[in-house]
Amino acid sequence: METYGMKEGLTAYIRLGDGMLNQERVCEMTRLAIFDQKEGVECRPMIQYFRKDYIAREMLKSFITGTVAFFVFAAIFCLYHMEELIQQINSLDIRQITVRGILYYIACMAVYLLATYIVYHIRYTKGRQKIKKYYIHLKKVNRIYHEEEQL
Numbered sequence: 001m002e003t004y005g006m007k008e009g010l011t012a013y014i015r016l017g018d019g020m021l022n023q024e025r026v027c028e029m030t031r032l033a034i035f036d037q038k039e040g041v042e043c044r045p046m047i048q049y050f051r052k053d054y055i056a057r058e059m060l061k062s063f064i065t066g067t068v069a070f071f072v073f074a075a076i077f078c079l080y081h082m083e084e085l086i087q088q089i090n091s092l093d094i095r096q097i098t099v100r101g102i103l104y105y106i107a108c109m110a111v112y113l114l115a116t117y118i119v120y121h122i123r124y125t126k127g128r129q130k131i132k133k134y135y136i137h138l139k140k141v142n143r144i145y146h147e148e149e150q151l
Contacts, residue, residue, distance in 0.1 A: 025144040028137050035134050043134075046127035055120050062116040066109050074101065 045054055078085065085092070 022144055022148060025141055025148075028141045028144070031137050032134065032141065035130070035137075039130055040134075043127040043130050046124055046131055051121075051124050051128075054124050055117060058120040059113055059116050062113060063109070066112045067105075070105055070108055 049057065
């Protein structure tokens, strides 16, 4: 592999067969390809959605899964304490149990949705930063192509 001259002191060209490859362009395109394969899938929603829409979508999914999980745990709790419930069935205050269950549900969902909001807000922010770096490299490749066309 032979290296020929420096264009503006930065860009090295490598002779391969009949053509010339710009080493800087190859490095930038490699970075872009690595990003696409590793982080591109994770960052795709950050391109498709605004922050508010992305977080709202994730909170809706969390609301549904949180509700299902709460009722599954409530059912398991009732099954575990079934013998006690059957023994006290006539003396149970259904209204108090219902109010307590609703309060537990509200508390659990508030904590879960707050955690969801924080996690996805941070993910969106970090994803957008990665996307900005990706676009910087993309612009650099585009600039290199335009410089090569002018030669």
